[in-house]
Amino acid sequence: MHSLAALLPLISLAIPFVNAQAGQTCNVTTSCLAAAPCCSEYGFCGTTEAFCLGGCNPLYSYKLDSCLPNPVCQSTLHTFPNNDRLLSNATIYDGNATEYDFTVDEGSVINTNQNGGELVLILTEANGGTRISSTRYLHYGTVTAKMKTGRWDGIVTAFITMSNVKDEIDWEFPGNTTLEGQSNYFWQGLITNPRHGGFSNISSDSYSNYHDYTIDWQQDQLNWLIDGKVVRTLKKSDTLVNGVYQYPTTPSRIQLSLWPAGTSTDNAGTVAWSGGLINYNDPDYVSAGHFYALISSINITCADPTAPAADITGYVYGSNSSTDTPSVDLTNITTNINAAAPALVGRSIAGLRTLLGVTVVAAIFGQML
Numbered sequence: 001m002h003s004l005a006a007l008l009p010l011i012s013l014a015i016p017f018v019n020a021q022a023g024q025t026c027n028v029t030t031s032c033l034a035a036a037p038c039c040s041e042y043g044f045c046g047t048t049e050a051f052c053l054g055g056c057n058p059l060y061s062y063k064l065d066s067c068l069p070n071p072v073c074q075s076t077l078h079t080f081p082n083n084d085r086l087l088s089n090a091t092i093y094d095g096n097a098t099e100y101d102f103t104v105d106e107g108s109v110i111n112t113n114q115n116g117g118e119l120v121l122i123l124t125e126a127n128g129g130t131r132i133s134s135t136r137y138l139h140y141g142t143v144t145a146k147m148k149t150g151r152w153d154g155i156v157t158a159f160i161t162m163s164n165v166k167d168e169i170d171w172e173f174p175g176n177t178t179l180e181g182q183s184n185y186f187w188q189g190l191i192t193n194p195r196h197g198g199f200s201n202i203s204s205d206s207y208s209n210y211h212d213y214t215i216d217w218q219q220d221q222l223n224w225l226i227d228g229k230v231v232r233t234l235k236k237s238d239t240l241v242n243g244v245y246q247y248p249t250t251p252s253r254i255q256l257s258l259w260p261a262g263t264s265t266d267n268a269g270t271v272a273w274s275g276g277l278i279n280y281n282d283p284d285y286v287s288a289g290h291f292y293a294l295i296s297s298i299n300i301t302c303a304d305p306t307a308p309a310a311d312i313t314g315y316v317y318g319s320n321s322s323t324d325t326p327s328v329d330l331t332n333i334t335t336n337i338n339a340a341a342p343a344l345v346g347r348s349i350a351g352l353r354t355l356l357g358v359t360v361v362a363a364i365f366g367q368m369l
Ligand SMILES: *[C@@H]1O[C@H](CO)[C@@H](O)[C@H](O)[C@H]1NC(C)=O
Pocket: 004, 005, 020, 024, 025, 026, 027, 028, 029, 030
């Protein structure tokens, strides 16, 4: 779900801020103070892993470079013979993208150990759904997820790219239909009216059959594909609004999730969109002990505007107050928080969750409805 901040008109970066302290919220009008410089994915100021890595938002942090650099893209075909390349507890992630390909941010994963290995995203009544994020970022490129989606009312399977300033590109699959995928995109979290949603047919049941869902994100256009066929195209040139291209341009993590949209605490529109309230007496749930979605592979092909030299470790945001779109630079500074600041002692995501209460559960899936 979406913060109120993004609903406000974007305000120039040059406006002087009132500053927020550790644990306080950071947003479009209030950036963090030097002592707790990082604005976390969930909009709180702090110093440690949960704040300065992952979705750390440079625009609301103390400085544009307060967040750790975003680990640079590497073209890779990820398969899942086992789950060794996923860090099952994102709390202890230190920013070393060589060590892990994905973090499990919420919920839990297992492996079928069949068909060469299949990653299983699990949703139970207790865990509130599962989200994984790539440790590396994509700054343009092509990503294909070969997956089987959930088929249950109120449960949404999602495959998205999400930047730290909330540029977002989506494939989403509400569980009450298995013959349709929904595509969408957002620029810096801006919710437009009408929104940019699209609908595409899938040739066979997406629960029983693997299909390839692709996000092909290039500098001049964005294509969504199913099974290698383009089903939707967005040209950057068609996104110009008041002199600003409302087009995703910032480095993004790849996120896959199975999330509960049909809960009594969600708003009625969200529940209806997802097909109604979740039925935990569903025979599939009773027999498996959970709802699930399967991922067979994630194929990433980078298309950086400037090919990174061998010593490049990550992306950083560059200053640009003359447009609403920050520039993106390459850096050789470490992405590892322990190497960057050994004195910082990790503050757990569990601690963050306590701080945020239930908000984090709704926010963690990021999807804009
Ligand atoms: C932004 O954060 C400040 C400081 O934490 C808070 O007072 C303010 O209410 C927040 N604004 C919004 C729109 O959330």
